[in-house]
């Protein structure tokens with residue numbers, strides 16, 4: 115390479131790395147808890163996360179605020195305090211104690227887990243919970259199985275862990291003279307290689323979760339006697355701490371991936387702590403989750419939806435009354451949005467605190483077209499209203515509510531997530547006045563525009579007719595008349611959505627001079643259940659055409675350079691990337707994708723969610739499904755690899771080597787097919803990454819490689 119070219123290349127790298135470093139230094143809030151100290155003051159504890167590129171890890175820290183309870187002004191803000199080894203922290207109802215789950219490696223390198231109890235003076239108890247050998251590893255803070263709940267009397271803690279597995283040793287193992295008789299009896303022979311099913315991508319080694327109660331005074335642990343064919347999670351205390359309410363997912367006939375999949379068979383149960391009787395309180399023909407009890411303990415709300423079908427979809431909000439032992443629908447599935455208020459609920463879980471103080475209203479946030487909005491749902495009148503958010507056309511989501519003081523997170527593509535505080539008003543007509551907890555840094559060099567797109571007559575759906583969809587165009591500020599090149603970026607799923615959030619990669623692309631068109635093609639969440647269902651049996655066609663048509667419309671408006679269009683997407687977005695560069699070979703300069711689905715015919719045996727392949731290809735699925743030639747034929751027709759002979763655009767493929775959802779073989783097969791056809795391609799493999807590729811160093815490396823690839827092929 116000539117010296118000037120080497121210098122130019124290095125300069126380019128330096129600039130891109132500089133852009134990434136700046137963005138990575140922004141800290142973002144992850145959670146917050148509010149409580150009233152007295153009539154004058156409010157206390158807010160906030161948790162934050164920030165990338166540390168030097169250490170290749172995320173740094174987590176806490177900031178505490180004291181607010182004036184009248185006007186919510188910040189009176190005191192404590193310095194940031196780094197948090198290490200902490201899995202979970204939970205304040206007791208009175209605010210007197212904290213329970214902290216910590217994880218720590220001892221000198222032998224063995225992982226230890228403790229539950230610590232703190233008061234204002236310091237640590238008052240510390241229990242090595244696994245040493246009692248009543249259960250396996252304690253679950254961490256995830257939306258699926260994890261939970262940590264104080265009893266109302268502050269004497270007990272509810273948490274979940276893996277079920278204890280019998281110890282096993284080789285058929286040929288010698289007995290250890292030091293083992294006592296009892297332990298020897300509990301060891302089973304020759305089962306050490308038996309498979310232990312788990313719940314797949316990002317839930318590896320989560321096999322059968324059980325509910326545990328720690329008695330804080332004595333340190334004794336009780337593991338609830340739940341059936342072995344249920345994995346239990348999302349547990350909370352029932353009225354007067356006499357019962358435990360939880361979600362149970364069916365382990366049989368075998369487990370499928372649960373991450374991003376709310377369609378799995380599950381129900382809400384109560385466990386009577388005196389009689390040990392388990393009762394299902396939800397309709398077992400539906401998939402139910404996320405029970406949440408009202409402050410007056412008279413009722414609970416939860417989500418439900420049909421079992422099977424699209425991996426994520428519109429859910430109902432239901433309510434169970436403890437006195438009458440009856441269920442009712444509070445907010446039903448919205449098939450075709452009719453009003454301007456609500457398009458349905460698309461969330462996996464409710465926030466752990468979501469009730470108004472009078473136990474009459476629920477606050478939740480969910481997608482409404484391409485924005486996350488706040489809803490206030492009155493469970494008595496079953497009426498829904500949208501609460502005003504913090505930013506016009508931006509997104510707002512609930513973080514915490516306590517005695518009607520609400521903390522929200524506000525964001526937009528040019529404004530990083532920041533926290534605001536306000537009071538839920540009794541007059542539904544009145545707008546909430548939001549006050550900043552922290553001031554965001556708005557990037558005035560980035561702008562964004564929402565557009566609605568109507569399918570043309572050739573794209574009319576045979577059952578649902580004309581369903582519209584949306585895009586978010588994120589634009590860099592340009593100093594000259596030159597139009598920016600465009601990155602076309604459809605989301606994955608296909609049943610997820612792009613809301614008007616701040617996304618580091620998108621902001622970074624803009625700062626490197628690219629415009630980004632994020633496409634919520636038909637099938638995305640937030641547009642009604644009909645839209646979700648419209649894509650089943652139409653992948654590789656309807657979604658592909660929606661993306662291409664949206665790009666054409668935006669280019670025709672003259673906002674971006676139509677001669678310089680690039681593709682980008684992960685997973686199902688990678689499926690669309692490879693489809694689009696195959697179906698429209700002259701339209702794209704280059705493409706990049708993360709863990710793309712490229713060949714459906716060879717996915718069913720290798721992914722953790724084989725049902726996705728059947729359902730998205732237009733077939734019904736049950737656990738006994740086997741692939742046959744007629745399924746395969748249809749799957750082949752819908753696969754991007756079918757068009758590989760037509761591809762012209764150079765393609766960068768990135769894989770997470772531990773991905774269980776879209777195994778690396780999918781990208782590798784496509785890579786080989788391109789190479790043998792002399793199409794420029796590169797494959798980057800990230801160790802220790804699974805489906806999302808978000809390890810700090812890998813995410814950073816991927817960003818620079820993507821930008822260099824596009825710049826090289828501009």
Ligand SMILES: CSCC[C@H](NC=O)C(=O)N[C@@H](CO)C(=O)O
Nearest residue numbers: 374606607684685686721726775
């Ligand atoms: C058989 S994997 C299908 C694609 C995957 N769907 C669900 O997990 C996907 O696109 N994932 C999205 C998130 O839903 C992603 O961006 O990784």
